[in-house]
Amino acid sequence: METLASAQKQITPLSGGKPHAGRAAPFLPMSRAEMTALGWDECDIVLVTGDAYVDHPSFGMAIIGRLLESQGFRVGIISQPDWQSAEPFKALGRPRLFFGITGGNLDSMVNRYTSDRKLRHDDAYTAGGEGGKRPDRCTIVYTQRCREAYKDVPVVLGGIEASLRRIAHYDYWSDKVRRSILADAKADLLIYGNAERAVVEVANRLAAGETPRQLESIRGVALFRRVPEHFTELHADDLDSADEGASRKPGDTVIRLPSFEQVEDDRDAYARASRVLHREANPGNARPLVQRHGDRDLWLNPPPIPLTSDEMDAVYDLPYARAPHPSYGDAKIPAWDMIKFSVTVMRGCFGGCTFCSITEHEGRIIQNRSEGSILREIEKIRDKTPGFTGVISDIGGPTANMYRMACKDPKIDAACRLPSCVFPDICPNLNTSH
Structure with a gap:
């Protein structure tokens, strides 16, 4: 069995793209005037987000934008557009390659409503903390408006809202099972989980002249397509016990989950589909x-x-302004105020807790930054962030106490299907030396 380390060596590293043509933009442009100042007549990619634009690696759209910029693409951002018409979605003109859409750092329904389904009146990801700057299910709404603005431009979904709604799912707010968000949004592609690898490949292949339908083999991507004839279908009901994982069949295998129509009305079918998603x-x-x-x-x-x-370091070493876009003036963005003196050192979680979605979004395998990269970011905070008094508020990530923890044996790691390394007992193969 191929280990993850060998698979990583076969993939073009994120730093392996063409170098950026010219210096990085002070901020990714949010207006035609900023594009003109950069000497641009068009954007290759326009990212649409439900959050205020803060050029900082704690904000997903900033990471994706700066990463694509480092690959030589001209990237613009439309932040919290007025969704009542398509006009605000034309602010940067027609993107040459695609629209990238995210609801923001939070699912838009979690952002807009309390657990009692009452409308929130504030928003930590908006200038001034003002609520109401994004619609319900904004990934779907933004996609519809992008289609109205430029119907022939591909639309790619990403972020936590799209990632956790990638298959038929229970929606707490409407108390029913909804279709995949890709079906409701009518976008071309959905990138789930950490999107760096996939979005770079999507951008490069679209730039090379391929269509979204031809991007059917990219890891971390969901799309509508027919099952290829050479694939063997294994139905969810045919799987072995949870501890043993799934049966092995020769050749290419695809697992067929219970359909949306089945899981919509059958709790047992929904549970089987959910179990397979976790196991795979x-x-x-x-x-x-x-x-x-x-x-x-x-x-x-x-x-x-x-x-x-090395790739984590490259992502966090990108030339972030580490500040909100100047268009917000002196308005405070609560989420920015909370994290401006903090440092992310890792991603992922092997806890497998049933109440948490980290594993389904960031994965079970811990991805770590080097000590040198962490120290460089602290120096940037010292040099670039106003108000720094010498205190780093947080060095962490989703599960910071798992920093540099991993399976002792790469082959066991690549073969394991258990969702947790610590339940019901700590796995003897887990390196807990620190």
């Missing part, structure tokens, strides 16, 4: 999943290969 989360052994939605098949490729420490 290890990039070392996950197979594609397919789920019928009406007369179409939703296809989920296996999760992305985790970033190496």
